[in-house]
Amino acid sequence: MSDVVGAEMRALVWTGPREAVVQTLQALELAAGEVLVEVA
Amino acid sequence: MGHEFSGTIVETESETACSPALKVGMRVTVDPMVYDGTCLQCRMGRQHLCEHRNPIGAGRPGAFARYVAVPAHMVFVLPESLDLRTGALAEPRACAIRAASLMGDVRGADVLIVGAGAIGLLAVQALSAQGVGRVFVSDTNTGRLANATALGATTLNPLATDVVTLVLDATDGRGVAVSLDVVGKAVTRAQCVAGAWC
Numbered sequence: 001m002s003d004v005v006g007a008e009m010r011a012l013v014w015t016g017p018r019e020a021v022v023q024t025l026q027a028l029e030l031a032a033g034e035v036l037v038e039v040a
Numbered sequence: 041m042g043h044e045f046s047g048t049i050v051e052t053e054s055e056t057a058c059s060p061a062l063k064v065g066m067r068v069t070v071d072p073m074v075y076d077g078t079c080l081q082c083r084m085g086r087q088h089l090c091e092h093r094n095p096i097g098a099g100r101p102g103a104f105a106r107y108v109a110v111p112a113h114m115v116f117v118l119p120e121s122l123d124l125r126t127g128a129l130a131e132p133r134a135c136a137i138r139a140a141s142l143m144g145d146v147r148g149a150d151v152l153i154v155g156a157g158a159i160g161l162l163a164v165q166a167l168s169a170q171g172v173g174r175v176f177v178s179d180t181n182t183g184r185l186a187n188a189t190a191l192g193a194t195t196l197n198p199l200a201t202d203v204v205t206l207v208l209d210a211t212d213g214r215g216v217a218v219s220l221d222v223v224g225k226a227v228t229r230a231q232c233v234a235g236a237w238c
Contacts, residue, residue, distance in 0.1 A: 028107055028109060029109065030051065030052075030053040030109050031053065031109070031111075032053060033053060033111055033112050033113070034053045034109050034110060034111050034112060035049050035051065035052045035053065035062055035068075035109075035110055035112050035115055036049070036050050036051035036052075036107055036108070036109055036110075037045075037047040037048065037049055037050070037068060037070070037107065037108050037109075037110055037115070038047050038048050038049075038050045038106060038107055039045050039046075039047045039103045039105065039106060039107065039108060040045065040046050040047045040048070040124035040125070040127075040128065
C-alpha cells in the first residue's frame with residue numbers, strides 16, 4: 001500500500017464510517033496503468 | 041458527479057507503461073470518458089461510444105474527493121501558463137467547442153442558446169470566437185443571465201417573456217440559424233426547434 005493511500009486510510013479509520021473507508025480505499029487503489037491525482 | 045477537475049499527480053502505478061512521461065508533481069486534467077481502446081467503436085475512432093466506457097464520476101469514483109485514480113491514457117498535462125482552476129474547465133470547454141464545431145460555418149448568423157449555465161456560457165464564448173452574429177441566451181436565473189450579458193449575449197428570461205416570440209420578432213420572423221439546448225428538457229428542446237429557421 002502506498003504512502004498516499006495509507007495516510008488516507010488512517011484518517012478515515014478515525015473519522016469516517018466503515019462504508020466510507022471501504023469505498024475510498026477502492027477508489028484509491030491503483031490498477032495497472034493508472035495514476036493517482038490529488039484534486040485541486 | 042465530479043468528472044470535471046484538475047489536480048496534481050501524487051502517485052503513479054509502477055507499470056504505467058502507456059504514458060511513461062507522467063510523473064509525480066505534474067499538474068493535469070483528464071478526459072473523464074474512460075474507454076477501453078479495444079472494442080469496435082474504439083477501433084473506429086469513436087472512443088466516446090466505447091462499448092465498455094466507464095466514466096469518472098459515473099461508473100468510477102469521481103473528483104468530489106481528495107484523490108482520484110485515473111487511467112494514464114485519460115490524463116493530460118496542463119501547460120505551465122494555465123492555472124489549475126482554469127484547467128478544470130477543459131472538459132466542459134471541449135463540449136462547447138465540439139458543439140460549436142458541429143454547427144459548420146455560422147459566421148454572421150444569429151444563434152440561440154437555451155441555458156446559461158457553465159456549458160451555455162462556454163458555448164457563447166466558442167460561438168463568438170467563430171464570428172457568429174447575435175447570440176440570444178435564455179435562462180430563468182438572473183445571475184446567470186447577467187454573466188451571459190457580460191459576454192455580449194442578448195438575454196431572455198422565459199419567466200418574463202416568450203422566448204420564441206422574441207427571437208422570431210428579432211429575426212424578422214425567420215428564426216435563428218442554429219439553436220443549442222444545454223438544459224435538456226422537453227420544453228427547452230421545443231424552444232430550440234420553434235426558434236430556429238427550419
